[in-house]
Amino acid sequence: MTTKDQSLGPLANDGLSPEERDLFSDARPVPYQPYPIEVVEKFVNWVRANSLFMLAFGTGCGAVELNPLMTARYDAYRFGFQPRPTPRQASVFMIGGYASVKTLKRIIRSYEQMQGPKFVVALGICPVNGGMYWDSYNTVNQFDLYIPVDLYITGCMPRPEVLLAGVLELKKKIKEGRADGHNRYIENLDWYKANQKRIIKNWDMPDYSW
Amino acid sequence: MSNDPKSIIEELSDHYQISEIKEQKADLLLLKIPKEDAVQFIRELRDGQNYTHLAFMTVIDYIESGIFTLTYMLHNYAAHHNIAVHVDIDREQTEMESIHELWVHAATYQRELREMYGIRFPGSPRLDDDFCLEGWDEIPPMRREFDTVSYSRERFFDREGRITTDPREHMKQIMYPIHTDND
């Protein structure tokens, strides 16, 4: 990754036409700053960890096991984990397996619209090293080149039990203050953007979807 | 009207140049028809012979002979019989008459073939809209000359750190290194 360079100017938004450019913000996102008092930060993290809102976006086949996870038998609600329909309300993004290039574009937009600090959990094998679709012309092989991932759960499919275990693991990570994917993304925004733009040919959206 | 597929074909043979007839199994007949007559022939099957259901249409890439073979899979619900109509078209000047007026969903198939193989179907609705791909600027991916592995490796990168060893080579190097280094 490139060095953390915050002295860069506003975002170029050069995928947009000049008229459109006025409609979108070109401000750079700012990393999350922990509270100066450690106890407060710890408390806030504890709160965060116990109300995780997942974005309801089934990006791939992994989504099929999210249904049982959210319903009566496994009931993830009791662990403080529930789906939300819009990124504005969500803090966890479960990447459901493979991401096609077309979906990746939507993932980026959805991810950027989520409120920070936000966490990404990658399900299955495909985000790790391409999985089943390692030779496909339309799915990415290493998801963490485009979006920072906090946790990987292997399996094809990962079962609801292990998804649940993953949620608990994520909670633990958040409580310990180690879930820093959000900040990694912002601090290395240019690196991520370069990776994203290399494979998304028709980049017709702002560089950061506020 | 006879329901027997063979007599149907015999009857139609008077008007159309049907070739390469093959009965794959009791309920599937394969045949080939020249490009010019194809749509008329399919219309005849649909309207005259009760082959009212288009199961799918697709194409087979015979890169070595430079042709695309279109397949229209028609089904007769009454006779429970399928006919696969093959049509050869040129692989470079790929154009085919559209059948979206016969079946609405054919337009979707034609969109897909346009995107995946680069076959043009003039008049077909939304033909040039993106279907599955977005911003694709290579040769159409389903054509056989497109190499998906190297494309994936160049574009999406395999994760590093994997090495494999061939058992035969490995044993050779350790167990009998000097026994093969010549002629």
Next chain:
Amino acid sequence: MIYAKRRKRMSTQEHNAPIDLESGKYVKIWQGPQHPGITGNMALELVLNGDEVVDCKTHVGYLHRGFEKLMERRTFIQNFPIVCRIAVPEPTFNEYLYAAAVEELAGIESPQRAQWLRTLNLELMRLASYLMWLGGIGASFGQATIYQWTVTHRDYVLDLFEEMTGARVYHMYIVPGGVRAGLPEGFEDRARAVLDGVERLLNEIEKVLFKNVVFKARAKGLGIISKEMVDPYGIVGPNARAAGFTRDLRRDEPYLVYDQLDFDVVTGTESDAYARAKVRHQEMREGIRMMRQILEQMPTDGPFQAKMPNVLHWEVPAGETYVKAECTRGEYGYYLVTDGSQYLRRVHVRGPSYTHAIAVMEKLAVGTNIADIAGLMVSLHTYPPEIER
């Protein structure tokens, strides 16, 4: 009566009026791909006049992995694990069809016991898939309880799969040549218990959903498929049966052991979302009936795998075939072309969602209330991954 009136009142759009987006009368909104009211990962581009949809364009391809390309460069055995990924909630049909097509071209006949096991596997899959769908239609009309129930019962069916095949979702059980294993000890009893549970659930759903005034009000008269539409749009399966066509491949062109089973082809007359739901609801009962017969009649010993060539360099003779089966959504087909090498020349997977989710959806959406789009879509029972493959 009341339902029809409501629909009539709604439409203010003049027939065939040109849609001028600049006029300010219309608004264009996207439903999906990130939207709770969409089946799977696809998108609808809707143009609204008030809350009435006047134009609908579908956008697919978010799940495109290029299966047909990938399958062309894998050997015949290597394709076996990959095909089931084509339709995520209903993988088994892919496994069966691929196996059946390869067996046909290679001249292999799978043993009787394998046929029974395959039938059982397919019917269990149908049940699981319908349960998921039933939850979906409940949830999309605001009946979330149904969703909780059915997904849980589906999970019990998945438990059976786990025992039988070794996996919950991607079973990879039906392999060219036969199946991978027989039934585990005591499976029949556990299966019967699950079936009993589902049957009880279906009775409850009859009361809770199908008699529910809300569901009736919203689903009746929604998305009517006229009889004339069925063939030009290539509509198959329960969607066609709800329109009064008694078409079912299991009866019309029996495969596996369906000719030895006693079942009825369920049809409807109204051809609206309600009728489609009703048809599927009834088909689940038929499926349970079938599975009970299978568990009763199935041979319990004998080979379940045909003699196979070495799969590592398996060359299937040149040929071409189309094999189809009745999946939950209708005619599911595999079109295989081989050229005598170790690889496929071409495979085309024909999924019923291909037309249901695109051509049919685009047609039916027009004139519908925006709030009913989700319900309409679910009522057509579509799986985006099988469209894009």
Next chain:
Amino acid sequence: MSLKDLISPFYVWQRAFEKPYTQKHPIQERPGAPRYRGFHVNVLEECVGCGTCETICQNHAIDMVQVEGLEPKPGDSGLRPKFDYGRCCWCALCVDICTTRSLRMSNHYAWITEDPTDFNFIAGADNMSWNGEEYGYRRDDDYHLLRGERVKMEMLAPEEGLKSFEEVMKGYTEEQAKDEADRCVECGLCVATCPAHMSIPDYIKTVREGDYEKGLRILYETNPFSSTCGRICTHRCEEVCPVGHQGEPLAIRWLKRAIVDRVPRERYREILGDEVVENGKQVAIVGAGPGGLSAAYYLRRQGYGVTVFEAQARAGGMLRYGVPSYRLPDNQLDKDIEYIRSLGVEVRFNTCIGREVQFAELIDDYDAVFMAIGLNVPSSLRVKGEDHPRVLSGLQVLDDVASDKNPGVGKNVAVIGGGNVAMDAARVSRRMGANVTVLYRRRIADMPADPEEIHESQAEGCTFVTQAIPVEIKDADNPDQVTIVWGEAEMVADEKGGRPRPVLQEDRMHEETYDCIISAIGQGGSLDFIPGDYRDQIEFKWGKFVPGDYQQTALQKLFVGGDIANNTADAISAIEDGHHAARGIHKFLTGELVA
């Protein structure tokens, strides 16, 4: 709308009083089903590292890697599969295809990590929590991706076989050969074990494809005695064939024969494309057996002038005089030899070193000498009275038969030994109409002869008496007969961990009388023709040469090989010695090899 419709949904409340669906501790309560396809386990000791799992994996999720403490050895590449759980889809094809069934799956399924590079592990070697798990997916006993049964070869019925010296094994038909070749998994473990390191998977592939000409070219890269080896090779390759773990190994030897049988001798030159361009250097070869002629072939191909000195009247060495023609018909041996000679190899028959030609002459007159004189002195039984005139040597019997002489074995024969020569002598005697008893010190399983040989001998009616140790040979009442005293033996485990030793039980002695006793317990060599001053420069052990790299001796011009210079004493080793010496001589004469 009716009132009923309004009330009906409230039926849901009925469920309020039932046991909830929710599982209290799903993570702990729900292990995978007994058949669950969870994470991989591998039994390292059973795995042979054939890499078939890697071949079948459509996701390229498996790498074969070295594992600390595991070295390649015959039948085991020493590599073990390493899994990438960023690729694996748990289809378990690797488990199904695993030749040894060492690869399995546990029913564990939970692995969560922050680092995507973590998902790589060597099943069985890395310390994973699921190692040794009892449950999980195994290949069903009735489910096979590989066929364990060999295609049966047509053979002469034993009663028919006894009537003549006609070849017993009939060879595969084209169909059968393809079917058998189809079983190969192309792992290549056999290549290391084959003394000649033949490209076995490659030529098996040509059988599958029906391209016998290509097959012949591959065979001749490493073995100019393919017709011979296709019949009588000791096929150590088959012992390590991983498919054998599922039943019978591939019939590699017979597939080799299937190729050669289908190419007429006249077309060899054209197919192999051997062109000789003389390079002016001369090499002498002593012994026209498989070793000598193999060296002659490879040297000739490189343009060397080759002169072979053979003490007998015909070429072939032990193949000619030691292997009966029902196993190796003369015309098949001739097929191989003729081709080698047709390249311009000169053979001087009835020329014995030390008699017609002196060793020193060879060393002085030629640029290099390859010596493959074989073993032709029968080993002694080391029992009292073994020089009895009715004690024949196995080699002599075979030699006589090969030269159309009557060895005069009589009607009642005892054969002592358990090797191939013993079997051959026994079967030859059967064909002479004798009743044959085979006496062997150890058990049948310990016999060094090929299992097929043993099996066929039994089928042809030879009686096997095992754990029988000869003690004394003495005159019988009839001067044309001989009496043997032998004692039963008990197998006693060896303290040093070697194979069990037979120990004579003195209280259980037997005395039997036969028309003759054929002693076939091994052979030694004779090196008397080497003059003393040369002798001092060369290393010997147990009466054999001890060659260095490339079969070279300390006497730089002298290369040695074959039975006289190795411990395996079989045709294929001799062939490789010859080939290897040819490599060495070429290197030596081009200055590449400096001893």
